[in-house]
Amino acid sequence: MKPTYQGDAGSGKDVVGITVEKVTVIGAGLAGSEAAWQLAERGIAVRLIEMRPLKSTPIHSSDRFAELVCSNSLKSIDAKTAAGALKRELARMGSGLLKAAIAAKVPAGSALAVDRDIFSQEITSLLGSHENIEIVRKELEDLDEIIASELPCILATGPLTSDSLAASIQRMLGRDSLAFFDAAAPIVSSESLDQSRLFAQSRYSNDEKDYLNAAMDRETYEAFITELINAQRVVLREFERRDLFQACQPLEEIARKGRDALRFGALKPVGLTDPQTGRRPWAAVQLRAENKNRTAYNLVGFQTNLTFSAQRQVFRMIPGLEQAEFLRFGVMHRNTFINSPQLLDSTLSLSRIGLPNIRFAGQITGTEGYVEAIGSGLMAALATFAQIKGLPAPVLPQQTLLGSLLHYATNPQTLDYQPMHVNYGIMEPLEQHIRSKQQRYIAYSQRAAQALEGFIAAHNDLMFLSEYQLPVSQD
Numbered sequence: 151m152k153p154t155y156q157g158d159a160g161s162g163k164d165v166v167g168i169t170v171e172k173v174t175v176i177g178a179g180l181a182g183s184e185a186a187w188q189l190a191e192r193g194i195a196v197r198l199i200e201m202r203p204l205k206s207t208p209i210h211s212s213d214r215f216a217e218l219v220c221s222n223s224l225k226s227i228d229a230k231t232a233a234g235a236l237k238r239e240l241a242r243m244g245s246g247l248l249k250a251a252i253a254a255k256v257p258a259g260s261a262l263a264v265d266r267d268i269f270s271q272e273i274t275s276l277l278g279s280h281e282n283i284e285i286v287r288k289e290l291e292d293l294d295e296i297i298a299s300e301l302p303c304i305l306a307t308g309p310l311t312s313d314s315l316a317a318s319i320q321r322m323l324g325r326d327s328l329a330f331f332d333a334a335a336p337i338v339s340s341e342s343l344d345q346s347r348l349f350a351q352s353r354y355s356n357d358e359k360d361y362l363n364a365a366m367d368r369e370t371y372e373a374f375i376t377e378l379i380n381a382q383r384v385v386l387r388e389f390e391r392r393d394l395f396q397a398c399q400p401l402e403e404i405a406r407k408g409r410d411a412l413r414f415g416a417l418k419p420v421g422l423t424d425p426q427t428g429r430r431p432w433a434a435v436q437l438r439a440e441n442k443n444r445t446a447y448n449l450v451g452f453q454t455n456l457t458f459s460a461q462r463q464v465f466r467m468i469p470g471l472e473q474a475e476f477l478r479f480g481v482m483h484r485n486t487f488i489n490s491p492q493l494l495d496s497t498l499s500l501s502r503i504g505l506p507n508i509r510f511a512g513q514i515t516g517t518e519g520y521v522e523a524i525g526s527g528l529m530a531a532l533a534t535f536a537q538i539k540g541l542p543a544p545v546l547p548q549q550t551l552l553g554s555l556l557h558y559a560t561n562p563q564t565l566d567y568q569p570m571h572v573n574y575g576i577m578e579p580l581e582q583h584i585r586s587k588q589q590r591y592i593a594y595s596q597r598a599a600q601a602l603e604g605f606i607a608a609h610n611d612l613m614f615l616s617e618y619q620l621p622v623s624q625d
């Protein structure tokens with residue numbers, strides 16, 4: 151029997167339950183493994199499809215599930231930090247992968263670092279021995295069968311989704327809906343900017359003030375270029391170098407072509423008048439608001455391959471950015487992700503394009519980071535479970551860390567979408583501004599914990615798995 155499903159899962163309205171034989175989860179990385187575990191623990195049969203070891207990606211090196219492809223750190227456990235508060239949310243909702251990470255932890259101060267072999271071995275055994283999970287080792291090459299079956303599916307094939315599946319996703323969503331390269335400019339918090347050194351103005355307009363501009367005189371520009379071209383860069387891997395030409399060029403590469411190249415590119419001053427001098431500056435950096443609350447700004451045209459410490463050092467030479475707090479550093483690397491804000495509803499499903507049973511989770515949604523992938527896997531599973539049982543769609547409050555990230559990723563007003571990890575800069579501002587950064591972060595974190603309790607109370611039927619404690623931070 152074909153399942154029946156009606157209603158807009160993103161609207162928060164009740165939906166009609168569906169009858170399913172099995173939920174298909176594609177990709178046993180961090181997101182897919184968490185999603186499969188959450189569903190299986192609630193008694194839902196899961197078919198988990200993983201292509202390794204029959205076919206691997208350029209970065210995975212084993213046949214295990216939830217392999218950590220790079221660093222073995224899952225970042226801070228300090229609840230004051232955004233990364234720590236996110237972990238507390240996942241522990242509260244009973245994340246299986248975070249629990250396994252804590253069990254596999256190695257000493258790393260206030261960070262949660264794990265023995266990657268123990269961690270992925272544990273997840274592989276946990277899922278492999280679960281009575282509700284069928285493991286299928288094959289590359290899923292296209293989605294035709296999944297779409298035709300109308301049965302629920304969670305697609306979590308990560309930043310290195312196989313080529314044939316990526317082509318199938320493009321056929322389903324449209325050519326421009328899938329990016330293969332991440333060329334993100336840094337984002338800084340607005341409160342860390344010295345506004346007295348910046349001026350609000352749009353190019354060629356005396357009235358519009360959509361951008362903040364940092365004017366540079368000749369001397370400042372020359373010093374900036376010298377540092378930029380000599381700064382330390384990230385060495386790209388071979389498979390990423392092949393893709394680089396398809397993406398826009400990094401700032402430092404353009405600067406290397408000639409000392410004035412950036413004055414005719416990202417730092418061009420045309421159409422701007424510096425109110426301090428009444429003249430067009432020698433060069434200007436533009437900052438564009440990242441959200442409607444203007445709590446974060448991105449540096450326009452600053453996609454870069456500089457190391458994070460080099461970015462901190464060089465970009466703080468920009469007038470007004472001397473104390474800049476980087477909410478996200480610029481990155482350029484191979485990364486397959488969909489245009490989530492235009493495609494996904496708030497439960498990560500494709501209901502907006504008439505495919506409410508298909509959900510995305512993990513890095514392929516453009517949410518970035520190991521723990522963020524676990525979080526979106528968990529939420530995709532909860533939403534699928536709610537859909538099957540006819541329960542109200544679970545949408546986390548924006549005051550939570552995970553809720554704010556998923557809102558950012560699925561809000562159609564998010565333009566020029568580039569991958570994002572959790573941070574306080576994309577959260578709704580506090581009702582009352584708190585000057586001390588430390589106190590402000592504590593207030594954000596406490597508000598998030600409270601909002602999560604409200605969510606859990608309102609969605610009790612989702613059968614949250616048991617809460618557990620995070621290790622105590624050494625800070």
Ligand SMILES: Cc1cc2nc3c(=O)[nH]c(=O)nc-3n(C[C@H](O)[C@H](O)[C@H](O)COP(=O)(O)OP(=O)(O)OC[C@H]3O[C@@H](n4cnc5c(N)ncnc54)[C@H](O)[C@@H]3O)c2cc1C
Nearest residue numbers: 177179180181201220221290307308312512513519520523
């Ligand atoms: C090079 C690189 C380094 C990174 N380093 C870090 C880091 O240090 N810290 C951090 O927090 N984040 C890092 N990230 C970002 C991100 O957190 C990780 O990529 C994370 O693993 C994403 O989880 P995921 O579940 O979305 O994807 P993955 O963990 O990659 O899982 C996807 C799974 O899908 C499988 N798959 C792919 N295609 C198919 C198919 N057609 N059929 C069946 N299975 C398929 C893959 O084999 C894989 O097992 C990095 C990303 C990249 C690309």
